[in-house]
Amino acid sequence: MATYIVRRLIGAVLLLFVVSIVTFTIFFLVPRLGGATADDLASRYVGKTAGAEQIHQMAVKLGFTDPLWVQYGRFVGGLFVGADYSTGPTTVHCPAPCFGYSFITQNPVLPDLLDRLPVTLSLAAGGAVIWLLFGVATGVLSALRKGSVFDRAAMSVALAGVSLPIFFTGLLSLSIFSYGLGITPPGGSYVPFTENPLQWAYSLILPWITLAFLYAAGYARLTRAGMLETMNEDYIRTARAKGLPERTVVVKHGLRAALTPIVTIFGLDLGLLLGGAVLTESTFSLPGLGKYAVDAIVNNDLPKVLGVTLVAAAFIVFANLVVDLLYAVIDPRVRVA
Amino acid sequence: MTFLDVRDLRVHFPTDDGLVRSVDGLSYRLERGKTLGIVGESGSGKSVSSLAVLGLHKRARISGEIWLDGEELVGADEEHVRGLRGKKMAMIFQDPLSAMHPYYTVGQQIVEAYRIHHRVSKAVARKHAIEMLDRVGIPQPNSRVDDYPHQFSGGMRQRAMIAMALSCDPELLIADEPTTALDVTVQAQILDLIRDLQREFGSAVVIITHDLGVVAELADDILVMYGGRCVENGPSTEIFDNPQHPYTWGLLGSMPRLDRERSERLMPIKGTPPSLINVPSGCAFHPRCAYAELVGGACGYEVPQLREVGGGHQVACHLSQEQRHRVWHTEIEPNL
Numbered sequence: 001m002a003t004y005i006v007r008r009l010i011g012a013v014l015l016l017f018v019v020s021i022v023t024f025t026i027f028f029l030v031p032r033l034g035g036a037t038a039d040d041l042a043s044r045y046v047g048k049t050a051g052a053e054q055i056h057q058m059a060v061k062l063g064f065t066d067p068l069w070v071q072y073g074r075f076v077g078g079l080f081v082g083a084d085y086s087t088g089p090t091t092v093h094c095p096a097p098c099f100g101y102s103f104i105t106q107n108p109v110l111p112d113l114l115d116r117l118p119v120t121l122s123l124a125a126g127g128a129v130i131w132l133l134f135g136v137a138t139g140v141l142s143a144l145r146k147g148s149v150f151d152r153a154a155m156s157v158a159l160a161g162v163s164l165p166i167f168f169t170g171l172l173s174l175s176i177f178s179y180g181l182g183i184t185p186p187g188g189s190y191v192p193f194t195e196n197p198l199q200w201a202y203s204l205i206l207p208w209i210t211l212a213f214l215y216a217a218g219y220a221r222l223t224r225a226g227m228l229e230t231m232n233e234d235y236i237r238t239a240r241a242k243g244l245p246e247r248t249v250v251v252k253h254g255l256r257a258a259l260t261p262i263v264t265i266f267g268l269d270l271g272l273l274l275g276g277a278v279l280t281e282s283t284f285s286l287p288g289l290g291k292y293a294v295d296a297i298v299n300n301d302l303p304k305v306l307g308v309t310l311v312a313a314a315f316i317v318f319a320n321l322v323v324d325l326l327y328a329v330i331d332p333r334v335r336v337a
Numbered sequence: 338m339t340f341l342d343v344r345d346l347r348v349h350f351p352t353d354d355g356l357v358r359s360v361d362g363l364s365y366r367l368e369r370g371k372t373l374g375i376v377g378e379s380g381s382g383k384s385v386s387s388l389a390v391l392g393l394h395k396r397a398r399i400s401g402e403i404w405l406d407g408e409e410l411v412g413a414d415e416e417h418v419r420g421l422r423g424k425k426m427a428m429i430f431q432d433p434l435s436a437m438h439p440y441y442t443v444g445q446q447i448v449e450a451y452r453i454h455h456r457v458s459k460a461v462a463r464k465h466a467i468e469m470l471d472r473v474g475i476p477q478p479n480s481r482v483d484d485y486p487h488q489f490s491g492g493m494r495q496r497a498m499i500a501m502a503l504s505c506d507p508e509l510l511i512a513d514e515p516t517t518a519l520d521v522t523v524q525a526q527i528l529d530l531i532r533d534l535q536r537e538f539g540s541a542v543v544i545i546t547h548d549l550g551v552v553a554e555l556a557d558d559i560l561v562m563y564g565g566r567c568v569e570n571g572p573s574t575e576i577f578d579n580p581q582h583p584y585t586w587g588l589l590g591s592m593p594r595l596d597r598e599r600s601e602r603l604m605p606i607k608g609t610p611p612s613l614i615n616v617p618s619g620c621a622f623h624p625r626c627a628y629a630e631l632v633g634g635a636c637g638y639e640v641p642q643l644r645e646v647g648g649g650h651q652v653a654c655h656l657s658q659e660q661r662h663r664v665w666h667t668e669i670e671p672n673l
Contacts (some may be wrong), residue, residue, distance in 0.1 A: 032626040240393055241430075242450040242501070244422030256440055330484045333439060 004328055012321040019313040020079075021129020024072050027306050038116050044300060049219065056220065100303030109307035112292065117311075119190060120288035124273040125279060126204055127211035129301050135216035140255060154220060157169035161217025168276035170210045177206060188285030207284045211277065214309055215269060224267060226258030233257065260330055271319025275312020338407055340541050341367040341390070341509055346401035348382070348389050355614040361386040362401075367558075369508065369632065372535065372542040374552030374573070376588065377562035380610045383545045386562075387511045390543075391428055392418040393442045405509065423458040427507035431514040433494035436663075437486040443470070444482035452506045455492040469500040473530060492523035495529065503534060510535070511543045514631045516551060526556055549592050561585050564621030567643060571650030579651035581661050583626045584667045604672070619653065631660055 031041060031142055039052070042059035050058075059065055064086070074083065082096035085103075093109040094101045101108050119219060138158070142151040177184040191199040230236065233256050239253040240246075241318045276290030286290070296304035327334045348360040360382040367373045375383045388394055390403055392410060401409040404424065410418060430436035437446060442604060447466035448459065456461070463482065470478035473496040486494055497514060512531060516524035532555055535542050541650070544552055552559055560570040561584065569582040580586055590604035608625035611617055623629045623636035632655040635641075641653040654661065 088607060196595050234430060234432065237388075237393060238430060238436045238501075239438070241391055241422055241428045243419050243421070244449070245419065253438055257438070308515040332442075333487050 001328065004335065005325065008321055010325045015320075016314060016318045019216055019317065020076055020310070021072070023306065023309050023313065024075050026309075027302060028075075029068065029073060043301065048152065057198035102303050104299060104301045104303050109304050111185055112304065113289065113307055113311055116272075116287060116289045116292045117274075118192065119286050120274060120276055120281070122193060122200065122204055122292065123207055123286060123288060124270060125210065126201070126208040127215065127273070127277075127280075128266070128270055130208055130212035131214075131216035132221055134212065135219025136223045136255075137217050139214070139225075140218040140227055140250065142220065142224045145228030145251065151224075155224070158217040158220045161213050162221070164214075166210060166214055166279045167283050169213060170207070170280060173206055173210055174284070175254065187283070190273055190286050204286075207280055207286060211273075211280050211285075218264070219262065222262055223255075223258060226261055230254045230257040260327070263330060267315070267319045267323035267326065271316040274315040274319075276308060338365045338404055339404070340369045341365075341543075342402070342404040343386070343390070343402070344402040346386060346389060346395060346403060347399065348385050349398040350396065351398065352614075355400060357613045359397075360389065360612055363562070363565070363567055364658070365560055365570065365601070365632060366542065367509075367541045369541050370535070370539050372532075372544060372555055374559045375545045375562060376549055376559060377553060378547055378610050382610065382613075383562050384513050386448070386655030387513060387543060387545055387592065390509075390511065391422055391426055393422075406508065410447040417640060420454075423450055423507070424505045426511065427500055427502040427505065429495075429502045429510070429515050431513040432518040433498040434486060434518070436498060437494065437501075439486060442483050442485055442657050443489065443501075446486075447482075447497070447504050450501050454505050465504065466500070469504050470497065473497070473500045473503075473534070474526075475615050493527060494525075495519060495527050499527075499530065499534070500634070503538065504572040505539060506540075508540050508565060509543070509593075509639050510540045511545070513545045514547070515544065517546070517548075524551070530649070531555065534599045539605040547575075549588055561588070564616050565613060566621065567651075567653065568622065569652045569654075570643075575648055575650040577627060579650070580669075581646055581650070582622075582654050583656070583664075584622050586665065587625075589673060590669065620653075628656060628660070629667045631664075632656060638655075 006203060008206040023045050028041075032180060037236075039055050042062055043050070062281060064230055066074075077083065078094065078096070078098035080096055083094045083101070085092050085094065085100045085101050092106075094110075097110065099109045102112075138154050142154050145151050173184075174187055178186045185203050189203050191203045193200040227250075231250070235257075236249060239249045240301050244247055244253075274289075276288060276293050278290035280286070281288040281290035282294055289311065293305060293308040295310065296302075343366070344364050346360055346363045347358070350357040359380075363382065363386050364371065375387070377383045382532060385394075385397075388401055389397070390405070390410065392413075392415070399411055401411060405421070410666065430489060434469075437443070441449075444463060445656060447469060448462040451457070451462045451465055452459070457465075467478045467482050470482055475481050475493055475496050479494075481489075486497070495518075496636050499515075500581060510531075515531065516527050516561075528551065531542065531544070534540075544555060546552055547560075556573050557639045558570065559576040560609060561568050561582065563577070564582050568583050569576065569580065576585065577589075584606070587604070589605035591606060593603060607627075611621050617624050619635070619637045620626070620629075620640050620641050629636040633656045639655070641655050643651040643653045644657065645651050652661075656664070
């Protein structure tokens, strides 16, 4: 078991390393391959009126003219020891871990990210609880009553849930419940949990449900398929032969065995969402990481985009690690491997 | 009063292709402390009929009567039957690897079986589980109790399965192909174990198998099933020494034996098991029976009824007693 954990941890660290290389490549190398010179890159960091000479000076100052490995070293170094950027007359310090420094808004990216994270976290966590409960419950009931009216109705709704994009269901629900009936708050009215937990939940209820609808649909289908399979296993018959009540047979024996793929997908979905629920946050104007990334992209603010990308990638790696470790908890056969 | 009395049991499954008549009029009796071997090939209805006794069929149409210790189980309250399952009647399944839950330890699974029917603490149940493992011959039960099924060998798993089934002292034990998934050397150990435990617990045992060799030593009575019906039944010695049904002859002829020359060939039963949706008219075995022509036409349209041939021995065959006697002694027995 210990070796299993250590192996997974080492794997995760290696993966983060690869992530940093890939991210670096995308942001610094790909533009070069696309024909952009160091000066072209630097031109994003100076005012529009800057002349060619000034741009070149900036390119030298920002290190775009250095060899690639030096640039990569500086990029990774910033994460551990911080970085100094001299943008003109003054030098700014970006303390470790430095996820980048925005020359447009003149501030390090990390505090911004930490500021936005709770919003994304609230959205993802609340949505996840709802979709997990509804998705799995629907899936189990559907499997137990395969072919029934309930099953068909649930699976049709689930199909709609998977197919409809969130900006459609989100806008539709906003227009009905917020602007039509007025029972939920309009978009952009996020209240932090620390300020008022009730208001927090109220401000997020619509985004949660919208997000959960999309995901619950997938989980319902996944759970249904898994349950249909496990409920036909021999050990289910054994459980019944012991005289267990049907509810115990279904939950403790059937669902337990069908849980592995659900946990896998759940971990990955959650990791993905923590990097920013771009569509949901944009639809409901929630100031989370996803909205932050969209705004940064619109403003061509590369360091911010880079920062969000790194954080998002790290969350996915972390989620993978957690899933791997959970595997061992769920399935004892994994522990020996 | 007979302990287990099955009367005219029918188990039918409605499917898209038609009605599957898995068991079609099966009757037998079994007393406490006795062992009944139900023998037949795949699809003969032997497992289905036993699952019906435990009430484990969800989508089947069941008719007939199943009396267990004076209590009718067909049509009985499901919750009540559930209370009997595991306690009064228990079952051992064929492949213990797939029949035990891979995510729970062997101990947890025995504890669970015990605690449904006994209001005891987990610690007490655990002690009982260790005791049971010890009783079925698992070495170091104190540590093995926390192992998972995949950490056990095949034979040990079947022992654990038996420990689980016996944890509540069932009065009726049904073993469905208990040795099929095991090595030959382990098979004998498991059969011995079942016999020893039966003596100890005094339960009634039903052993389901396709292998006459398995029941040869173990069973008091043998019931041969074909196409969802009983074609022959009687005391074990009668079935082996004086078999009356052509299908039983076929089973005996296809059984490998160590006391024969290796050059002699086994005599397989020709053809394939019957479809249970379109069961052959008349005697279900007649399309495969080498002796149907001795009878004339009756085999093809008239279902033979079970008839007593003496000594508690019954057979369902249109051949006359003399014909059966002659064929057995001149054609079958000398070649076995």
